[in-house]
Amino acid sequence: DTGVSQNPRHKITKRGQNVTFRCDPISEHNRLYWYRQTLGQGPEFLTYFQNEAQLEKSRLLSDRFSAERPKGSFSTLEIQRTEQGDSAMYLCASSLFGTSLYNEQFFGPGTRLTVL
């Protein structure tokens, strides 16, 4: 296990197209988080899962965004009808919740989305 992986690493799309990103967490990690990072900003929370249940969504996550974690392992983040404002780095993180006082979030390398 080499850590959290994300695919693709880069995605260029035209405005109005749909895109889907995948995140593979560290094995056995039960929590999976999605963050978005735009230029000059720190990562911003989008949503998180505990196993297959999506427990919280940020107001940043418009109706065009949907995330799934169907079997409690990998997760997908889909953006429909992309807009130029969606251009950002999308980060995934995972953690093993419930085994210690604090559960470190391990981050993936991110998927950089450019919407033309």
Next chain:
Amino acid sequence: AQRVTQPEKLLSVFKGAPVELKCNYSYSGSPELFWYVQYSRQRLQLLLRHISRESIKGFTADLNKGETSFHLKKPFAQEEDSAMYYCALNGRQGGSEKLVFGKGTKLTVNP
């Protein structure tokens, strides 16, 4: 509202000089504070957290609840410390442990 402020976007020091990266937070309860680091072309990784009160790579950070600060310090900076540093807060609201990040400070250590 939970908020993390890092007032310096850029910080440049010479090798061997002391360095302090500032972080202030806004939170009504008892937060957990962290410093994350991102070296060039690498992923974001945890540097240290206030709960453990440890020193990592010579860096320390003390939580000051009175000043709502969590500044990161190192007495003698090294060139390999050059990186992007993010202060983050875990408000533990609703049990999510989602992190609230500051905008980051880019540290450059010159030879």
